[in-house]
Structure formats: C-alpha cells, structure tokens
Amino acid sequence: MAGAFVSRLEPVLRALWKALRREQESLLKFPANNLYYAAIAFLVMLDPAVMMFVAIVAGVVLFFPLSTDPLRRIPASRFQLWPLEPRERRLLRMLSPWLNPMTWIVAGFALWRGVSLGLGALVAALFLVGFLSPKLGLSGRGRSWALPLPFPGPLAELIRKDLRSLVRTLDFYCALIVGGAAAAYRIAGLLPADAYLPGTLLAMLCISTCAQTLFGLDGRAGLTRYRLLPIPGWQILLAKDVAFILVSVAFTLALSPLAGFAAALAALAAARYPAIRERRAQLRWRLQSGTSFGGALTQILAMVGAASAVHLYSPLLLAPCLLAWGISLWWGGRELERAAL
Amino acid sequence: MISCRNLTKRFGDFTAVNGISLSVERGAICACLGPNGAGKSTTVKMLTGLLAPTSGDVTVCGHKVTVDAIDVKKNIGVLPEDLGLFEDLSIEEHLRLTADIYGLPAATANDRIEDLISALRLGPARRTFAGRCSHGTRKKTSLAMALLPNPQALFLDEPFEAIDPVTSKAMRDILVAAARRGVTVFLTSHILPVAQEIATQFLIIREGKIVWQALAADLTAPLEETYFDIAEPPTHGDLTWLAHS
Numbered sequence: 001m002a003g004a005f006v007s008r009l010e011p012v013l014r015a016l017w018k019a020l021r022r023e024q025e026s027l028l029k030f031p032a033n034n035l036y037y038a039a040i041a042f043l044v045m046l047d048p049a050v051m052m053f054v055a056i057v058a059g060v061v062l063f064f065p066l067s068t069d070p071l072r073r074i075p076a077s078r079f080q081l082w083p084l085e086p087r088e089r090r091l092l093r094m095l096s097p098w099l100n101p102m103t104w105i106v107a108g109f110a111l112w113r114g115v116s117l118g119l120g121a122l123v124a125a126l127f128l129v130g131f132l133s134p135k136l137g138l139s140g141r142g143r144s145w146a147l148p149l150p151f152p153g154p155l156a157e158l159i160r161k162d163l164r165s166l167v168r169t170l171d172f173y174c175a176l177i178v179g180g181a182a183a184a185y186r187i188a189g190l191l192p193a194d195a196y197l198p199g200t201l202l203a204m205l206c207i208s209t210c211a212q213t214l215f216g217l218d219g220r221a222g223l224t225r226y227r228l229l230p231i232p233g234w235q236i237l238l239a240k241d242v243a244f245i246l247v248s249v250a251f252t253l254a255l256s257p258l259a260g261f262a263a264a265l266a267a268l269a270a271a272r273y274p275a276i277r278e279r280r281a282q283l284r285w286r287l288q289s290g291t292s293f294g295g296a297l298t299q300i301l302a303m304v305g306a307a308s309a310v311h312l313y314s315p316l317l318l319a320p321c322l323l324a325w326g327i328s329l330w331w332g333g334r335e336l337e338r339a340a341l
Numbered sequence: 342m343i344s345c346r347n348l349t350k351r352f353g354d355f356t357a358v359n360g361i362s363l364s365v366e367r368g369a370i371c372a373c374l375g376p377n378g379a380g381k382s383t384t385v386k387m388l389t390g391l392l393a394p395t396s397g398d399v400t401v402c403g404h405k406v407t408v409d410a411i412d413v414k415k416n417i418g419v420l421p422e423d424l425g426l427f428e429d430l431s432i433e434e435h436l437r438l439t440a441d442i443y444g445l446p447a448a449t450a451n452d453r454i455e456d457l458i459s460a461l462r463l464g465p466a467r468r469t470f471a472g473r474c475s476h477g478t479r480k481k482t483s484l485a486m487a488l489l490p491n492p493q494a495l496f497l498d499e500p501f502e503a504i505d506p507v508t509s510k511a512m513r514d515i516l517v518a519a520a521r522r523g524v525t526v527f528l529t530s531h532i533l534p535v536a537q538e539i540a541t542q543f544l545i546i547r548e549g550k551i552v553w554q555a556l557a558a559d560l561t562a563p564l565e566e567t568y569f570d571i572a573e574p575p576t577h578g579d580l581t582w583l584a585h586s
Contacts, residue, residue, distance in 0.1 A: 161430050
C-alpha cells in the first residue's frame with residue numbers, strides 16, 4: 001500500500017519538476033517575488049531595531065512558499081479528477097513548494113541566521129492560512145462589487161478591472177500591512193520622520209512585483225480581448241498603470257506619498273520590458289511571481305533611487321520619473337500592438 | 342467587405358493556413374467549415390488582426406488589417422475562440438466596457454445592453470464574474486460584446502456550440518436579420534444543420550487550404566453529404582475494451 005502511495009505521487013512530482021526546470025534557463029530566472037530578495041537581505045543584515053517591524057511582512061514570504069506554487073502548473077480540473085487520496089493531495093501540497101529552489105534558499109538563510117520561536121510560530125500560522133485559503137473562501141462570492149470610480153472616459157472599466165485584479169493578490173495585502181501600520185503609528189504620533197522613506201520603500205517593495213506581472217491575471221482570453229479593443233496599446237497600459245499608481249500612493253499616504261508616486265513610476269518603467277515581453281500567468285490570492293533576479297534588482301534599484309531623490313532632495317525630481325514612465329508607456333504600447341500584428 | 346489573398350500562416354515548419362483567398366460580400370453570411378485543426382480559427386484570427394499572417398493580404402471593411410488595425414477593430418465584432426473575457430469583470434461590466442471603449446452614448450448603450458441581456462438570456466448572471474459563469478453564459482457574453490457596437494462585420498468562431506436551443510434560435514434569428522440589414526457575418530461551426538439554415542455562402546477548409554466553396558443557392562446536395570465527401574469521411578470505430586458486463 002505504501003508502494004502504491006509513493007508510486008502515484010512520484011510521477012506527479014517528477015512531471016512538476018520537469019515543467020519547472022523547462023520553464024527556466026537558469027537559477028536566476030526562477031520565479032520569485034521581490035519580497036523574497038528583500039527577506040534574504042533583511043535576514044543577512046538582521047538589524048534587531050527594525051527586525052520586528054519587518055518580520056510580519058517578511059514572514060509572509062519567508063515561510064509562504066505556496067506563493068510560487070509549482071502545483072499551479074496542473075490544470076485544477078485535471079488535478080481534481082486524478083484518483084489521489086486526500087492524504088496524497090495534502091502531501092503533494094506540502095512537498096511541491098520545495099521544488100522551487102528559492103524556498104530552499106530562504107529556508108537556508110532563516111536557519112543560518114536563526115529564527116525565534118515566536119516568529120517561527122507567527123510565520124507558521126501565516127503559512128497555514130495560505131494553505132487553507134481556498135477552503136476559507138477568500139476568493140469572493142463571485143458577484144461583482146461596485147467600486148465607485150470618478151474616472152471619465154473609456155478607460156474607467158479597465159481601471160476598475162485592474163484595481164480588482166490587484167486586490168486579489170497577496171502583494172496588495174503585504175503592502176496594506178505596511179501602509180496600514182504606518183498610518184496607525186502616524187495617527188498615534190509614534191512614527192518618526194526618519195521612517196517615512198524606509199517605510200515607503202518597504203510598502204513599494206511589497207507591491208512592486210505586480211508591475212512586472214501587469215498582464216499575469218488576465219489570462220489568454222484577457223489578452224485576446226485587449227487585442228480586439230479599438231484603442232491604442234498605450235491606453236491599455238495606462239489603465240493598468242493608473243491602478244498600480246493609485247494603490248501605491250494610497251499605501252504611502254501616511255509615509256511619503258510623493259516618494260511613493262516616484263517609486264511607482266520607476267517601478268512601472270523598470271518593469272515594462274518583462275511585463276510586455278516576458279508575460280507569465282499568475283494566480284489570484286498568491287504572491288505574484290516575478291521574471292528574473294536581474295529584472296527584480298533593476299526595478300528595486302530604480303524605485304530606491306527615485307523615491308530617495310524625491311524625498312531627500314526635491315519633488316521636482318518627479319519630472320525625470322514621469323519622463324521615464326512616459327517613454328516606457330509609449331514603448332510598451334507599441335510593443336503591445338506589435339505583438340498582435 | 343471581407344477579402345483576403347494568398348493568406349498563409351506558418352508556425353516554424355508547420356503550415357497552418359496555406360494560401361487562402363476568399364471574398365465575402367456585404368450582407369452575406371459565410372460559414373467556414375472543416376475538421377478540427379484544419380485552420381479555421383487561425384484564418385479567423387488573421388482576418389481579425391489577432392494573428393499576423395506569414396504572407397498575404399487581408400482587407401476588412403475597406404481597411405487593410407495589417408496597416409489600419411484600429412480602424413478595422415472599430416468596425417468589426419468578434420467572438421474569438423477563447424471568448425476573450427476578463428475573470429474580474431461581471432457580465433454587465435463587460436458590456437459597459439465595450440460601450441465605453443466604442444464611445445456609445447450612455448442612453449444608446451443602456452438600451453442596447455438591456456436588449457442584448459434580454460435576447461441572449463443573460464439576466465440572471467448579469468452581476469456574476471465571468472470567471473464564475475458557465476461556458477455557455479461566457480459565450481453569450483462574448484457574442485453580446487461583438488454585437489453591441491453595431492459592427493459592419495461579425496467574425497464568430499463556433500458561436501452555436503455549448504448554447505441552449507432557445508438561445509441558439511434567437512442567435513440565428515438575430516444574425517439572419519442583421520445580414521438582411523447589411524451586416525456581414527463570417528462564422529465557423531461544426532454544427533452543419535445550423536450552418537446550412539442560415540449561411541448564404543460556404544467554404545470548407547482542410548489542412549490549411551480551401552478545398553470547396555459554394556453559394557447556398559448552388560447547393561445540389563445536403564451540406565452534410567458534401568462535407569463528408571470533401572472534408573472528412575466519417576469513421577466507424579469501436580473500442581472493444583470499453584465494456585462492463
């Protein structure tokens with residue numbers, strides 16, 4: 001019986017490993033969220049003064065490997081139809097994240113630097129929530145909810161859709177934790193001015209991978225619909241950018257909103273190429289999977305530079321950020337149209 | 342209204358569509374038939390600008406598809422193979438999106454949306470996310486999006502499949518009446534009786550080439566007979582291991 005148990009799981013794991021390996025050409029391109037890289041950096045630096053503040057957010061990623069779940073490669077209907085017992089499905093669910101090398105790297109760093117019992121319990125709880133989230137019905141009731149938008153013109157519905165898509169990513173909630181905590185601290189008069197820029201950068205880090213995956217939740221059918229719309233490509237991108245910028249500024253309102261705006265523009269501009277040319281399907285209610293380590297690094301550096309410049313020097317430095325974003329919008333729109341024809 | 346010349350599409354070494362030339366006049370309903378994998382959907386994608394041809398010209402509503410893509414899209418309605426719906430929009434929001442993008446005045450948009458929801462029986466699901474609807478409801482939504490802007494030409498990829506009989510009848514009536522009023526329809530289908538009922542022009546594609554085309558008025562035999570003779574002869578297979586006694 002044990003032999004049958006293993007014999008059913010082994011081909012599934014083998015197929016998943018093959019699918020993962022074929023999708024990527026090198027370890028650096030393995031899908032990961034910007035927060036993964038930040039989590040490793042935080043662990044390496046391990047500054048006790050800031051560790052507790054960022055632990056909650058970092059912990060979501062540190063032990064939340066479901067967010068880049070290889071099991072998503074199996075069509076859900078197919079997975080449900082296989083004659084696997086519930087314990088086999090649970091075991092697959094627990095084993096599959098470890099097919100992702102990023103999970104090994106993050107876990108290895110955590111063990112190397114040591115993780116307190118309390119923090120371990122916290123992230124284990126977060127892991128469990130993520131594990132159970134499909135059963136908790138977090139995906140909504142299926143009926144649309146009204147989102148009053150003051151936007152005029154033909155893009156209002158597109159912006160509404162893109163905002164709704166953002167709300168259905170875990171990146172959004174990571175940024176919400178940071179932005180919400182900052183707002184609470186500020187209201188209580190406990191937020192020092194020195195924390196505005198780092199807090200802004202952390203909030204932007206949380207949401208920034210979504211700029212790399214602008215089309216990730218649209219699916220193939222959504223891309224078909226974009227190609228059929230009689231509007232230029234840059235307008236399709238503009239709707240997505242407006243949604244991203246709105247969310248970014250909202251989460252940095254209690255910190256440094258101008259720096260947040262600059263970081264959002266830089267994040268979009270730096271991620272334009274992977275968003276258009278390296279599209280990868282994403283899952284709702286997961287952390288979004290970015291394209292490559294190099295792309296993530298470029299984006300993070302662009303965000304840090306833009307936000308720091310605007311916050312520390314002058315709001316006028318928003319101008320070059322707007323210019324870079326505008327150029328990327330023009331280029332991206334052209335590429336979108338070219339992709340159709 | 343719809344014409345193409347030597348339309349070809351290659352994917353690497355594989356030629357999906359090989360030198361297709363066709364012409365569909367204004368107000369005609371052209372049914373494109375053929376076995377699975379013949380190249381019907383690829384042809385529709387090239388006619389609508391979803392796919393770039395490897396070679397050949399396509400003109401729709403007086404515009405070259407590869408040159409005036411947006412002008413073409415403003416004048417056509419498409420029901421694509423994958424339905425082209427967003428998971429995060431409801432049925433009604435999809436129609437509102439279409440109305441906004443095509444610049445329909447609010448009153449016109451409201452009237453047309455209600456007409457379409459009624460005619461295609463989308464009322465119960467109008468506020469449900471497209472991702473949560475049945476395949477038939479999603480297909481009806483995609484059709485409604487194609488009809489809403491009053492296009493000059495309609496491209497419908499398998500519009501009648503997975504549709505309930507009452508709605509299918511309504512759709513046939515809508516298309517026939519629209520064609521009489523000058524709307525040009527190009528559709529693909531595997532349901533031969535329906536195609537024979539409404540189409541004024543037929544073509545059969547096999548292995549990427551048009552192997553037969555005719556006007557409805559020139560048909561001398563039932564369409565199904567012609568199809569089996571030309572497109573693919575029916576197989577008589579048996580899987581003897583499929584048994585439980």
